[in-house]
Amino acid sequence: MPYRSLRSARLADQVSEQLKDSIFQGRYLTGERIPTEHKLVEIFGVSRVIVREAVRSLELAGLIEIKRGPKGGAFVLPMRHEAVSQVMIDLLKLGKASAAHILEVRLAIEPIVAELAAVRATSQDIALLAQAVQGMPIGPSEEYVAQNVNFHRLLARCSQNPMYDILVNILMDFTEDLILKIKPADRIIHDIESHAEIFEKVRQRDSAGTRQKMRSHLEDIMPIYMELEKSLRQDSGK
Incomplete structure (x- = not known):
């Protein structure tokens, strides 16, 4: 050229x-x-x-x-998501994007990603997902946050679509700082169970079931994100 x-x-x-x-x-x-x-x-x-x-x-x-x-x-260098991710994090700090906005985008993207993962995941991918599910600690901690978002990052990688991989990684960077704020112990137990159910659908190569499980998981946490958004606005005086 x-x-x-x-x-x-x-x-x-x-x-x-x-x-x-x-x-x-x-x-x-x-x-x-x-x-x-x-x-x-x-x-x-x-x-x-x-x-x-x-x-x-x-x-x-x-x-x-x-x-x-x-x-x-x-x-x-390999294409990385960090530069775009930082822009989005800055938007959140400036109040231009909200926790609810994040989940809205996740609802649009992650069920499709999960569906593709069920079809395209390799045996090695399945093994990594199993480790992520089995390694989820019980109780709020930095390790819990890391394992939680890692499960979603791995699913995106399993989709074998680099664009979804980048987008989900950006969303997870955006989400990571919020998780401990919205996850009491009972929610953590629920997340562990939801991740296990999603993984099982992937392992069974049930693409439609995987998509539905992911959508249900995200819809279930929507009220918590909305409550967090309300709390953040009150704290900021908006």
């Missing part, structure tokens, strides 16, 4: 966007090195300062990693 000639707009942004397009379109794969600074200067006909700024923006976006030394350079 030949690079386009640059317009009069900010040159570093244009160089950065074209390099992003090359990464997204697979011209440079994960682990591969993009052209050197000298080569990029030659390709785009801009100064080293412009190229360095463009490459730095790719690094800040989590798309590349800069390695020093004789074999160094700018190497493409």
Whole structure:
């Protein structure tokens, strides 16, 4: 794919966007090195300062990693969800998104993800899900939170769809800080049972049953999210 000639707009942004397009379109794969600074200067006909700024923006976006030394350079990183996730977390802190909004999106996505997991999960995936279910501790703790969200992350991975994997990971990052606020001990027991039921449907390759179990699980916690939202608004004086 030949690079386009640059317009009069900010040159570093244009160089950065074209390099992003090359990464997204697979011209440079994960682990591969993009052209050197000298080569990029030659390709785009801009100064080293412009190229360095463009490459730095790719690094800040989590798309590349800069390695020093004789074999160094700018190497493409695997696609990760953290950058987008942080934006969403910031929106929550600013009051632009709510706990109820999170669950609404989860209701739209996770039942489909669970259905796909029942169809596409490998034997290794099933084993990992079993470990996640069996390893759920009883009682509020950081370990409980980690195991709770890990179950949902694993289901997303089982869907074999990288977009669902990214979206669910973002939602779990968003949800993780909320769980202990809304999970008294009786709710934790219920979650453990619900996760076990969802897992069993996946193990049985019951796609429709898995989808329904996930939807029921999320609908069941909706009132708790609504109550949390009400409490958070009262605490903030809104």
